[in-house]
Amino acid sequence: MIDIKLLRSNPEMVKENLRRRFEDTGIVDEILEYDMLWRRTLKDIESLRHLRNQKSLEIGKLVKKEKDVGPLKEEMRNINTKIKTLEVDMENYKNMRDTLLMRLPNMLMEDTPICEGEENSPVLRTWGVAKVLGEMVESFKKHAPGMKYNVITQRATSHVDILEKYDLADISRAAKVAGARFYYLKNQLVLLELSLLRFALDKMVKKGYVPVSPPLMLRHTAMEGVTDFSAFEEMIYKIEGEDLYMIATAEHPLVAMYMNEILDERDLPIKYVGVSPCFRKEAGAHGKDTKGIFRVHNFYKVEQVIFSKPEDSPKFMEELIDNAEDIMRALKLPYRVINICSGELGAVAAKKYDIEVWMPAQQKFREVVSCSNCLEYQARRLKIRYRKGNELQYVHTLNSTALATTRTMVGIIENYQEEDGIRIPEALVPYTGFDFISFS
RNA sequence: GCCGGGGUAGCCAAGUGGACUACGGCGCCAGCCUUGAGAGCUGGUCCCCAUACGGGGGCGGGAGUUCGAAUCUCCCCCCCGGCGCCA
Incomplete structure (x- = not known):
């Protein structure tokens, strides 16, 4: 606000x-x-x-x-x-x-680019080596200036095909019992998912973030404090007959946690890493990513949240995006970081970075991480303040994905494909206990 | 879910229909004092309107009774204890 x-x-x-x-x-x-x-x-x-x-x-x-x-x-x-x-x-x-x-949407930060259209968001940096089809090279260079790439002659197999063909997920039966955009994960993919969560959590805990497993539903007043108005229509599930809403990300319960509280200056910054399922209606997404597990109604996510003093929030935004990139780098997924155009920003964010992983089957960069500085916008709605000397000030809130399971798995399936299976990123092997998902 | 006890400012806590301007303490901020720190003293420390003088509201949230409510009534939320149910 x-x-x-x-x-x-x-x-x-x-x-x-x-x-x-x-x-x-x-x-x-x-x-x-x-x-x-x-x-x-x-x-x-x-x-x-x-x-x-x-x-x-x-x-x-x-x-x-x-x-x-x-x-x-x-x-x-x-x-x-x-x-x-x-x-x-x-x-x-x-x-x-x-x-x-x-x-009324949040005030923009000075370094948020003024532009419209996601494709116009400036690319800040790239990392890794992308597998690019010969005919896509020119377009790739435009979307990721300076990024390394290997030319491939055959498009990677879509994760959608791999999942069903090798019994790693059952999407049609999920559709039967729950509808579109649901899935049963099966076999090694289940273990991969849990491994990803624990891997990301461990990384964040090592960096001093306090792990939290939050409530998965919130009252209206709390939800209203963390999201914008349109989210209730397009994203948030409501529990019938009760004043409860399913969280769309752990950001919601983590930020709302200090609703109506006054913190002490020396409590700040507060750094949390939440892990939770996320529930999303995806109401505005008809026709987009209708197959597979890229865009689904529920998935797990490890989420970073920081409460900071106003003067520190720009610094912490860089810390958050670097943490997320660190995870992508550890998984060796090729990515670019973009600074989201003012025209594409949600009402709550004053500035937003996305990490987009190169998906060799789609031959596109796809969003896997979103990192926002909300300044005092959420804090003002939720009345989260801190005592600075003799006066009360609103804190700043920031959030960023650390790792979202479904989209990261799509990235792994498409980037780590080999002839006869999917290689597991080295950093994950201690968690999965296997280093290869065989197709045979 | 049932029975009982509770919720007052950042924290502790008094107040049970009209001098409440919500007592007091702790913490915090500013000033005085001090070489410095501490102690002590003085003032300040919820929100809103108003440039200001000043005014209005706040006692878990909401509705009501009354000329007047922290105080009485009703509904809801939360905490503590006991009983019941339950993975």
């Missing part, structure tokens, strides 16, 4: 921010209009309440002297009626203002 005081004092700045996100600016004036009405009504109410308080004291004194207070009481009833009427208006104005305010 944006500070209403910023809107009052500098609406043009907020409008400019919306323009940079390629969004309509009308909402700013709308909010200010309701804010003005709210303040005006509040003032009227407060002067009436002042009057009430004075009269009430007077009545108290008169009652003690056993004098008649009948007429005064009558007057009070009138005042109270007036207040009640005005209070209804005031509530309406305030609700209108706050509902709109909650929809």
Whole structure:
């Protein structure tokens, strides 16, 4: 949430921010209009309440002297009626203002590129060696300037085919019992999934992050604090008949953890690594990645979350993305890091890096990691503050994938293919206990 | 799920219908004092409106009774204890 005081004092700045996100600016004036009405009504109410308080004291004194207070009481009833009427208006104005305010996206950081379209997000760096089809080389070079590659003559087999053919997953039966975008993992893939989770967790714990296994459902107030409005429509599952929502990432329960709390300055930074299943409706994704396990309704993810002092959050964002890259490098998956265009950013993030792994079957880079600095946007919604000297300040919150199982497995299946099976990345072998998934 | 006890500011804690301006303590911040630290003293330390003077609201959340509610009533949430159920 944006500070209403910023809107009052500098609406043009907020409008400019919306323009940079390629969004309509009308909402700013709308909010200010309701804010003005709210303040005006509040003032009227407060002067009436002042009057009430004075009269009430007077009545108290008169009652003690056993004098008649009948007429005064009558007057009070009138005042109270007036207040009640005005209070209804005031509530309406305030609700209108706050509902709109909650929809206003975060202020962008200065180094968020101003552009539209995911394909225009600048590439910050690349790592590893990509397997590129001869006819795709020119396009590859455009998408990953300077990145090393080997030319291959035959496209790698899609993970979708490998999964079903070699009994590593049963997607059609999952569709029978649950619908599209579900899956049964089987055999060594189950062990690979668990190995990936533990591998990523171990890496993060070594770096001083505190491991957390969070609640998988949240109340509306908590969820509303961490996500934007559209997420409820497009992403979040609701439990019928209860005030509970399934988490779409461990970021949600981890960030909401300190809702309505005041931290001490010396508690910061707080660094968590969460591990949890993630549940997503994928409502806005009809027709995209309809097969396989790339885009699914539930998967496991290891997630990093940091609560920091405002001045430290840019530094920690670099730390988070480096942690995630470190995991990709350990798995030897070729990737690029992009700085997401302002036009593609969600409402909550002020800046976002994605890691995209090169997928040799698709001959494309695909997102496997997302790293965001949310500044004080979530903290303000959730009232997470810390005491700095004598004043209270909002913390900054940051989050980043450490490792998401399904997409990472797709990356491994497509990048580690050999004639007769899938090689297991060396770093994982101590966890899996096997180094090869054989096709025979 | 049932019965009982509880929830007051960052923490502890008093207050059970009108002098509550929510007592007091701890912690924290600023100033005085000190060579420095500590102790001591003074002031400050929830939110909102207002440039300010000032005003309004806050006692787990919401609704109500009353001229007036931390205090009385109802609903909900959470914590502690006991009983029941359960992987």
